[in-house]
Amino acid sequence: MTTTIAKDFRWEMGHRLPFHNGLCKNIHGHSYKLRVELEGELDNNGMVIDFYDISTIVQPIIDKLDHAFICDEQDSVMIEFFLTNPMKTEVVPFVTTAENICNWLLEQIKEQLLQNPRIHRIAVRLHETEHSYAERSVVIK
Numbered sequence: 300m301t302t303t304i305a306k307d308f309r310w311e312m313g314h315r316l317p318f319h320n321g322l323c324k325n326i327h328g329h330s331y332k333l334r335v336e337l338e339g340e341l342d343n344n345g346m347v348i349d350f351y352d353i354s355t356i357v358q359p360i361i362d363k364l365d366h367a368f369i370c371d372e373q374d375s376v377m378i379e380f381f382l383t384n385p386m387k388t389e390v391v392p393f394v395t396t397a398e399n400i401c402n403w404l405l406e407q408i409k410e411q412l413l414q415n416p417r418i419h420r421i422a423v424r425l426h427e428t429e430h431s432y433a434e435r436s437v438v439i440k
Contacts, residue, residue, distance in 0.1 A: 302339065303336060303347075304348070309331065309332050310330075311365060312364050315374070315377065333426075334422075334424040334426075336424070337412065337418050339415070347415075347418065356408050363389060368386060368388045370390050400425055400433070401435050404423050404425060405423045420438050421436065
């Protein structure tokens with residue numbers, strides 16, 4: 300029987316979009332929420348995967364991002380600032396839009412979740428605000 304389960308994670312994180320013509324060009328932050336949704340077959344105990352196991356995969360990533368500034372490696376203004384003002388940062392090889400962060404998060408957790416042969420689909424939904432999100436899914440098998 301195919302069943303869908305989900306687990307939510309929350310954190311605070313800053314970023315900026317240097318290319319943006321509006322307010323998002325400025326340093327700002329969001330209260331992010333990530334929903335990890337898995338679809339798969341139940342095991343003999345009636346589980347797709349234990350929620351604890353999802354947490355052991357995802358929470359370390361969230362811990363790295365919580366109260367950090369996620370920074371595009373091409374943003375020389377911010378990179379230079381952080382060289383002289385050490386703070387919690389996560390430097391990434393992409394512009395830090397919700398869409399790109401969502402894709403990156405899925406890639407970060409996908410390989411570990413694929414270790415479970417009962418999982419057929421992985422989806423992540425990243426809320427940047429209460430009313431705005433990016434979502435990506437991958438179907439396996």
